[in-house]
Amino acid sequence: MCVFALQKETPLANAVFWAARKGNLALLQLLLNSGRVDADCRDSYGTTALMVASYSGHYECVKELIMQGADINYQRETGSTALFFASQQGHHDVVKLLFEFGASTELRTKDGGTALTVASQCGRSAVVEILLKNGANVHDRLNDGATPLFLAAQGGHVTVIRQLLASGAKVNQAREDGTAPLWMAAQMGHSEVVKVLLLRGADRDADRLDGSTALFKAALKGHNSVIEELLKFSPSLGLLQNGSTALHAAVMSGNLQSVLLLLAANADPSLTDEVTLPALMNRK
Incomplete structure (x- = not known):
């Protein structure tokens, strides 16, 4: 969530920001038409009234500021623009x-964000379509390598994921850490x-x-519906690089239902601890 500073250079500039934030078109027009305050007045972080009106969704105020000469693509200190905030x-x-x-x-924030990355992260499907x-x-990728598809997947935004995949997003594009x-x-x-990702060819066994x-990870977290989806596509149940398996994760986390799902999928019980598996299976 963005927080805008309230300190402006003059009382009139402060009033412009207040009008933009509240959607008070009459006051905004009065101030701008006075000739005593610029449409591009900004706070100490470089935030403009256009950004504030765009963030708040006040269409008529945004239009008025544009018609009064506000710079649409001006970037505040963080690199964010009016489009970024409206998309967010x-x-x-x-x-x-x-x-x-x-x-x-094309304009980016300091962390590499664009209007599309933030709209995808927030699940704004109507905005994603327009963008x-x-x-x-x-x-587009953040500095850590996260794509719009990755951010939408993180947030569980299925509609956005479908939109991005239909537009050519790479289903297996990982962040810099391999995620x-x-x-x-x-x-x-x-x-x-x-x-959805599996149906579009996501690598089931990528680590x-x-x-x-x-x-x-699904076994460790006890996300049984996820485990069921993954098992439909027969992912490997063998050892990982560190010698652990999904069954190990489910057992050590105490997720009985996850254990049963994995055992039904022929996970090898001999790879788990001799004490913890029987103890878990004997729980009432």
């Missing part, structure tokens, strides 16, 4: 308006996302740099 909050009408006046999809139609790059969208969805327990697979 899901204000698709404002996003459309900004595009009508030349908003760019893609206006040239947003489905292969793929499927692995992240499995960890978060998003079974429907896991299903992170630490050697853990999606199945291992």
